[in-house]
Amino acid sequence: MRRFQVYDSLSRSLRLFVPITPPRVGMFVCGLTPYAESHIGHGRTFVSFDVVARALRRWGYRLFYVQNVTNLDDKVIARAAEEGADPLALAERHFQGYLASMAELGVRSVNLYPFATDYIPEILAQMRSLVDRGSAYAAGGSVYYSVAKFPSYGALSGQRREEQLAGTRVAPEPLKRAPEDFAIWKAATPGEPSWESAWGPGRPGWHIEDTAITGRLLGARYDLHGGGMELKFPHHEGEIAISEAATGESPLVNYWMHAGLLNMKGEKMAKSLGNVVRLDRTIERFGGDVLRFYYLNAHYRSPLDFEEGKSLEEAREAYDRLIAPYRRLLRALGRGGATGRSLPAELARSAADLPERLDATLADDFNAREAVAQLFTWGRRVGSLGDDLEEYSETALTELAAPYRWASEVLGLGEAEEGNSPRLDLGPAIEAAIAARTRARGRGDFAESDRIRDELRAAGIELEDAGGGRTRWRPARSDP
Numbered sequence: 001m002r003r004f005q006v007y008d009s010l011s012r013s014l015r016l017f018v019p020i021t022p023p024r025v026g027m028f029v030c031g032l033t034p035y036a037e038s039h040i041g042h043g044r045t046f047v048s049f050d051v052v053a054r055a056l057r058r059w060g061y062r063l064f065y066v067q068n069v070t071n072l073d074d075k076v077i078a079r080a081a082e083e084g085a086d087p088l089a090l091a092e093r094h095f096q097g098y099l100a101s102m103a104e105l106g107v108r109s110v111n112l113y114p115f116a117t118d119y120i121p122e123i124l125a126q127m128r129s130l131v132d133r134g135s136a137y138a139a140g141g142s143v144y145y146s147v148a149k150f151p152s153y154g155a156l157s158g159q160r161r162e163e164q165l166a167g168t169r170v171a172p173e174p175l176k177r178a179p180e181d182f183a184i185w186k187a188a189t190p191g192e193p194s195w196e197s198a199w200g201p202g203r204p205g206w207h208i209e210d211t212a213i214t215g216r217l218l219g220a221r222y223d224l225h226g227g228g229m230e231l232k233f234p235h236h237e238g239e240i241a242i243s244e245a246a247t248g249e250s251p252l253v254n255y256w257m258h259a260g261l262l263n264m265k266g267e268k269m270a271k272s273l274g275n276v277v278r279l280d281r282t283i284e285r286f287g288g289d290v291l292r293f294y295y296l297n298a299h300y301r302s303p304l305d306f307e308e309g310k311s312l313e314e315a316r317e318a319y320d321r322l323i324a325p326y327r328r329l330l331r332a333l334g335r336g337g338a339t340g341r342s343l344p345a346e347l348a349r350s351a352a353d354l355p356e357r358l359d360a361t362l363a364d365d366f367n368a369r370e371a372v373a374q375l376f377t378w379g380r381r382v383g384s385l386g387d388d389l390e391e392y393s394e395t396a397l398t399e400l401a402a403p404y405r406w407a408s409e410v411l412g413l414g415e416a417e418e419g420n421s422p423r424l425d426l427g428p429a430i431e432a433a434i435a436a437r438t439r440a441r442g443r444g445d446f447a448e449s450d451r452i453r454d455e456l457r458a459a460g461i462e463l464e465d466a467g468g469g470r471t472r473w474r475p476a477r478s479d480p
């Protein structure tokens with residue numbers, strides 16, 4: 001396992017990464033709240049953590065990467081009401097759109113996309129524990145977390161109590177004992193999805209949806225938690241407070257990673273601000289590769305200032321420049337000349353060393369931008385060999401391509417050039433097969449249902465039967 005250091009947002013320092021149970025690593029990244037189409041700010045966060053996941057696997061860690069789906073919360077309910085749609089169906093639809101965009105962006109490192117509403121028993125168990133320990137109280141059919149009972153609340157975001165209150169723009173909730181308390185269970189409202197509980201029918205609050213999932217899938221303590229910078233407060237503070245109080249174990253997370261915001265004219269891109277650029281349309285126009293390159297050509301923690309009509313035009317040009325030598329190498333390799341010139345010794349040595357140097361660069365807090373800069377430099381060296389790469393032997397060409405193979409594996413840049421692009425949208429075909437399997441099970445034909453499952457598995461698709469008779473699919477796990 002390669003050693004690496006990572007900037008931990010809680011201690012505000014670069015720290016050497018040590019897993020709780022090596023070589024296993026549990027990673028959780030706050031996923032989508034699929035109430036509308038995803039925007040390019042989302043893409044940035046999830047590409048950043050895709051690189052983290054790819055690197056960890058390359059470096060010998062056995063990573064289990066969970067990205068939740070907040071398929072029910074206030075925003076989902078409000079949007080569904082506007083559209084006259086069922087909230088859970090609306091969330092499912094936007095999540096499928098999101099998955100299609102992720103496929104285009106080359107994001108396939110996530111092991112599991114758990115939906116919040118599939119974890120109601122775990123949510124209720126955490127609530128029970130919190131109420132029993134005095135960290136939460138019921139009022140009017142809702143259950144609130146008592147922030148005063150958790151002295152380190154605010155440590156991650158560094159917010160003082162006054163700032164925390166100023167940052168909470170919510171309707172007054174007269175039943176709360178203190179204004180900073182937050183709902184972990186919201187009393188049922190007619191027309192909204194709800195579940196039975198010891199405190200009356202209702203639905204879970206946002207933060208506890210995540211801690212129930214991580215408690216179940218990753219345990220009371222796990223290695224890495226990622227998300228966008230804007231989630232530090234109140235969401236991640238809430239997660240820490242809930243989980244540590246409910247389980248009595250701390251810290252919930254050993255390393256907190258936060259990806260920088262994508263800004264437009266200095267403002268965070270957010271649906272609430274009305275300045276969003278849709279992810280699917282951007283991919284359609286520029287391609288997933290170019291957008292992925294745009295994200296990775298900046299440090300993941302830095303804010304990224306997006307200028308419409310300029311940023312991605314520039315990125316397209318730069319990406320072409322980055323990848324052009326690789327295209328030439330692949331073309332020359334495709335011609336399969338068995339004989340030919342070998343590389344000058346010094347160049348062959350550089351080619352052999354570069355992947356190691358690229359790994360070392362990434363092992364310094366995932367500095368993809370610096371790795372990209374090294375690849376540009378390498379491209380110039382390949383270019384200095386002249387136009388006739390066909391003169392070189394297959395061995396020489398393979399040596400020259402090694403840094404690009406690294407880029408494809410770890411950064412996911414140049415994957416599409418290799419001709420075995422996994423970016424086909426298989427979604428509709430898989431959904432159709434799942435529907436056929438559900439029908440087969442409905443009529444008791446389990447032989448047929450198993451046959452469909454096996455057929456999908458052979459094609460690299462795992463099915464997962466979730467609550468409510470629903471089935472989800474995901475690419476089969478790629479780690480050993």
Ligand SMILES: [Zn+2]
Nearest residue numbers: 030031210235
């Ligand atoms: Zn979250």
